[in-house]
Amino acid sequence: MMIGLKQYYHIDKTWTMFFDKLHLNYFCCGVYSFNDWNDNPNYACESSNIVQSFDACSVPFTCCKTEQKYVRTNVLPSSNITINMNEIQERININGCFDEILPIIQQLIITAGIFMILICVIICVTVFLTCLLTFEIRLTLSNVKQHCQKRKHSNEENHSEKEEQLF
The missing domain is CATH 1.20.5 (Single alpha-helices involved in coiled-coils or other helix-helix interfaces)
Incomplete structure (x- = not known):
């Protein structure tokens, strides 16, 4: 599952739909936790990626809780961004899908x-x-x-x- 998350999410529609359905049906995010998305080049909080990707330092919208104001907000840790865990829990599902x-x-x-x-x-x-x-x-x-x-x-x-x- 980690390989699919890292290499194929947003590239292969099957993997994208697989993770999106998991997130939506089981209220989870990533394989083991929401931090797994930091391993995906589209969502990673690397300094080179922040400029290139609209999704940098975030997670897929399917990880977000129902409130639309939290979509596309920074939740992944980086040197420039610090968010406390309570705020993250309010915005997204933090548990990994594997445990679910x-x-x-x-x-x-x-x-x-x-x-x-x-x-x-x-x-x-x-x-x-x-x-x-x-x-x-x-x-x-x-x-x-x-x-x-x-x-x-x-x-x-x-x-x-x-x-x-x-x-």
Whole structure:
């Protein structure tokens, strides 16, 4: 996520939409904190960037709390700008998105694990029942074979008795 934030935000629409949706849906900013945006060249508080970028020393507008007066205000630390943490908390969401989505990811992993265990149990029961059915089929075939042999033997004896009676 940090690579996407540093290198692709504002360059790749997919990454831009990804972070904007995270910020808006989970009221978070950056990956680990709002300071992560200092690693993005468009938002960094470097002296060369302040002149070049309108967004320098700030965060994306999706990090801002709902009041429009805080959009495009300096919140990232630099040598020229000092803002106290209480002011920053009033203006933007300071928590990183990783901490916000981690419980969701953990819940999905637990759900997927339970699902996989359930599938394994179903497969094991199916294999067991297949083995049981195979055993029953073999037993039945063996019984039928024995019955056929007895009947054949019995028919042969009956046939020979009838032949003896005829002579």
